Amino acid sequence: MTGFVHSAAIIRAALLFGALLVFAAPIVAAETAPPAAADRRISIHDGFVDEKTCASCHGDQAAAFAKSHHAKAMAIANDRTVRGNFNDVRFDHDGIATSFSRRDGRFFVRTEGPDGKQGEFEVKYTFAYEPLQQYLIDLRGGRLQALDIAWDTGKQEWFWLGEGTPAKPRSTYHWTGPFYRWNRTCIDCHSTDPRSNFQPETNDYKSTYVATSIGCQSCHGGGAKHVEWAEARSKGASMTIGPDLGLSQVDTNACFGCHSRRIKLIDGYAAGMPFLDHFSPALLRPDLYFPDGQILDEVFEYGSFQQSKMARAGVTCLDCHKQHEATLKADGNALCIQCHTETAPERFAKNDPSGVFDTPAHTHHAAGSSGAQCANCHMPERTYMKVDPRRDHSFVIPRPDLSVAYRTPNACTTCHEGKANAWAAENMDKWYGTAWRARPTIAHAFAAAARSEPASIEALRNLIVDKEQAGIVRGSAIVQMSRIGGADVVTDVNEAARDSDPVVRLGAAEAAGNLPPELRLRAVGKLLGDETRAVRVATATALGSTPSSDLLGNQRRNFDAAVEDLRAYVEANADVAEAQNSYGTFLFGQRRAGEAEKAFRQAIVLDPALAGPHINLAELHRAMGQNDKSERVYAEAIAISPDHADLRYGHALSLVREKAMPEAIRELGEAIRLDPVNARYKTTLAIALDSLGRTQEAFELLGRAVAGGELDDDLLGTAVRYGLKLRHFPETLEYAEALARQQPDDPQIAELVRQLREVTGTK
Numbered sequence: 001m002t003g004f005v006h007s008a009a010i011i012r013a014a015l016l017f018g019a020l021l022v023f024a025a026p027i028v029a030a031e032t033a034p035p036a037a038a039d040r041r042i043s044i045h046d047g048f049v050d051e052k053t054c055a056s057c058h059g060d061q062a063a064a065f066a067k068s069h070h071a072k073a074m075a076i077a078n079d080r081t082v083r084g085n086f087n088d089v090r091f092d093h094d095g096i097a098t099s100f101s102r103r104d105g106r107f108f109v110r111t112e113g114p115d116g117k118q119g120e121f122e123v124k125y126t127f128a129y130e131p132l133q134q135y136l137i138d139l140r141g142g143r144l145q146a147l148d149i150a151w152d153t154g155k156q157e158w159f160w161l162g163e164g165t166p167a168k169p170r171s172t173y174h175w176t177g178p179f180y181r182w183n184r185t186c187i188d189c190h191s192t193d194p195r196s197n198f199q200p201e202t203n204d205y206k207s208t209y210v211a212t213s214i215g216c217q218s219c220h221g222g223g224a225k226h227v228e229w230a231e232a233r234s235k236g237a238s239m240t241i242g243p244d245l246g247l248s249q250v251d252t253n254a255c256f257g258c259h260s261r262r263i264k265l266i267d268g269y270a271a272g273m274p275f276l277d278h279f280s281p282a283l284l285r286p287d288l289y290f291p292d293g294q295i296l297d298e299v300f301e302y303g304s305f306q307q308s309k310m311a312r313a314g315v316t317c318l319d320c321h322k323q324h325e326a327t328l329k330a331d332g333n334a335l336c337i338q339c340h341t342e343t344a345p346e347r348f349a350k351n352d353p354s355g356v357f358d359t360p361a362h363t364h365h366a367a368g369s370s371g372a373q374c375a376n377c378h379m380p381e382r383t384y385m386k387v388d389p390r391r392d393h394s395f396v397i398p399r400p401d402l403s404v405a406y407r408t409p410n411a412c413t414t415c416h417e418g419k420a421n422a423w424a425a426e427n428m429d430k431w432y433g434t435a436w437r438a439r440p441t442i443a444h445a446f447a448a449a450a451r452s453e454p455a456s457i458e459a460l461r462n463l464i465v466d467k468e469q470a471g472i473v474r475g476s477a478i479v480q481m482s483r484i485g486g487a488d489v490v491t492d493v494n495e496a497a498r499d500s501d502p503v504v505r506l507g508a509a510e511a512a513g514n515l516p517p518e519l520r521l522r523a524v525g526k527l528l529g530d531e532t533r534a535v536r537v538a539t540a541t542a543l544g545s546t547p548s549s550d551l552l553g554n555q556r557r558n559f560d561a562a563v564e565d566l567r568a569y570v571e572a573n574a575d576v577a578e579a580q581n582s583y584g585t586f587l588f589g590q591r592r593a594g595e596a597e598k599a600f601r602q603a604i605v606l607d608p609a610l611a612g613p614h615i616n617l618a619e620l621h622r623a624m625g626q627n628d629k630s631e632r633v634y635a636e637a638i639a640i641s642p643d644h645a646d647l648r649y650g651h652a653l654s655l656v657r658e659k660a661m662p663e664a665i666r667e668l669g670e671a672i673r674l675d676p677v678n679a680r681y682k683t684t685l686a687i688a689l690d691s692l693g694r695t696q697e698a699f700e701l702l703g704r705a706v707a708g709g710e711l712d713d714d715l716l717g718t719a720v721r722y723g724l725k726l727r728h729f730p731e732t733l734e735y736a737e738a739l740a741r742q743q744p745d746d747p748q749i750a751e752l753v754r755q756l757r758e759v760t761g762t763k
Contacts, residue, residue, distance in 0.1 A: 057230060068327070071213055077126050094166045097111070111147075123135040127186070161386065172609045177609070192212075195207065219254045225247075250272070251272070253275040255301075262280060276532045278533070282303065284446065291408060295394075298384045308395045311470065364431045405443075406447045442463060442477075446477075457489065475501070489511075489515075512539065524539050525555055584617075584620075588623075618631075648671035652668045683718050713739065733760055
């Protein structure tokens, strides 16, 4: 993006934007929806029909679907759907008291409200079915908020969904804040054809859906054409209609639209539409996946399954899951040996899955035991939302050796609690020999990349050019390579931009954002006209700071078209502060400061507690030479969110520009208190102290940081400079030697070390 945006703010905004998608995919879900008249949000949208119409002809399928968690994703709260204990019970956590009661068939919660005071709120809907159920509360303006206290259907008790210290009222993660807003983060996947209908003028919602919960038309698409055909047929009339009889083609896209960690690019997704034209999936980032590709954060199934050999062989969700009940097609290992038999099924002639696996000779566990179950070894579980175990779908083999090196999970020690990874590795050596240790893995490359090791670049390059690797692996590798290699990997990014796999091209487009701005157009300019929307949007974003004069001919036309795709993404996420903030950054890069300011201000309205928009607005004013406005924006943001270190740091810099040095030093001290391991904050404070003649204080501050193990190059360099200024040569030698170890090829540092050793008499 543009240079004026703090990198810390970008990272924080990206993580938060990723975090809000936690609720965007189906959690598992509440009871079958009550009659349509009971729910005022039901609206039969164009092309759709009342869900009851489907059941009138397809009774068996409707009956099977009614048993599924999908059918119970959301429901009007009533005696039949509410599973939690509302019989005048109280739940306490971290000093917050919440009580649950019922009156006249209605359900109420008394807890801390948006103003910080206790208030009573009526539950309007249930949300999810098991292993947990949440409850939606109407806070006016059409907003439905998901209470962050949920019901554990297994233990039959209330529990708090959060971690750490509870969020404060008026903050992003308070249950009344943007993160828990159903209209924004949950709506896409728990109802049939949901439409948030956000009203930017009033910041209200007029949300509607065809059915309260997931229904037939969620997967088969709008049924109006199909019903028209069926009615004509029943009357003996003919009607020209395609082979799918007016319904969408059900394939894995219908599943991945919700079962993925992704960003929505445009409204109006329906089953059968191309996934990457409506969503941009999260790639294998170190905050989301372990280095070997196993699930870390709540990413659902898409990202892990795409890595698997099964996905590349053409296996789909419906090979294992019943399409209506959403349960498994067979119990235990019978599910796997549909394909993994002694004789390869004809379908997989090119990807031979044959073998004898369901036997103690392979599992080394007693037949029928937990350890003999294929899924327990190759699809280990990880628990989310405290009570909801989800299986990894990358179908890895246990690798305790990688667990030792990179702390990745493995099924052996996950099951055998208390046993060491070395114990598991020794047993695998006895059972299978040592060849398993040499099996190809992406872990080494991605683990090294997570540590920003330059040596990881070649390992990542090998993954990118390996066409046997999954597209999501190769696309993720080019992103990580660009983060470390910068300008040195422009050719690699350019090659990835030519790849036939759209996910690799998506990775190239995202990678371009890590290149110097002047090199981005050459690397990915061709992707502005890509056939896939996700790629075009990522490319337009990466090229946001490219001057218009550099875009000639078709590139200019393609750029303008890609910007329209970007604008559609912003409109589809009009109530998402992170989207508005990102768009503001793009607009400023295009020298459209007025529009950028409007986008930043809208982001602040949507989520006042989010630091990024405040920082970007303040820095926009700074770039425009309006230092007084910049300082005022920071001060206003701190009044809302006093515990954001990056806001304190930005405010300090604005005070420096205003020549208010004592106030700036106080703010830098606050930034360090809030983020005590940030070397940049300490280096800046030292520079400020030195400017006031307090060089000894600055030197001592930096010395304490080095003693604490902080060996940042800038911090060390500043410590060396002030040590020389104060003529504290022994300490300065220590810092110069540390700097030389980190930059062994710098002749100037080497010469400085030599001179300091000579002065101090050190050998």
